[in-house]
Amino acid sequence: MDVPPDDLLTPTAGIITTPDGSRTALSARYGETYSSRHGAATQARQVFVEGSGTHEHPAPRVLEIGFGLGVNFRATVADTLRREVPLRYVAWEFDPARVDILRDVAEGEAHPIWTLLLERWPSTVPNGPIHLAAGNVDLTIHFEDVLNAELPQGWATALYLDGFSPTRNPEVWTPGFVARLAGTLAPRGALATYSAAGHVRRSLAAAGLTVERRPGAPGKRECLRAVRGA
């Protein structure tokens, strides 16, 4: 299979320092930032870690779409490390950013799993997943289009639905794909997303999930949690 050269990895423009001191970057391809420019770490913690109930789970199994710059992953590791609980994290990412962008956005991050990830981060789009383990953290990243992926069934205690906006990245927000995502949740598992758009709410409800509006991270009034029944 032809592998694109390094400079064909996703074009990512400037690093942006957000008001809480954490960083994100602008995707030149999508014309949007990877995380909220009103507070990248705050959004990760509030919308995804707390929104999915991961911060209270004794052994979270997180599925993420897409991995992006790893801001949500690092927020999740910080939480499970503090609570001394194991974490299994499986993410999809079809358009990996360059390693220097991941490093710059996470400046100061010292957890061994992050160091290992930067060492192993591909310089071209790889043919297969990477799997890493350090301490209590187990990470798998699938570098493929999640639309074509075989997703685990009934596995995730938390699902972070974090595509770019439904306007720019509509394929991960369709009713059909959202229904597939619902099938990845374990009983009582929760999907968290920053979008509170009406069509996203309706897709989640149509997939059989109980949808709850929550206060959004800075810059957004609301976000969503959608829970699978027991």
Ligand SMILES: C[S@@+](CC[C@H](N)C(=O)[O-])C[C@H]1O[C@@H](n2cnc3c(N)ncnc32)[C@H](O)[C@@H]1O
């Ligand atoms: C908003 S960013 C995610 C930010 C990330 N969660 C973080 O914490 O840094 C959206 C990501 O989803 C990825 N993505 C979008 N559509 C995808 C698809 N069909 N398959 C796999 N990844 C996808 C994009 O390449 C991008 O990296």
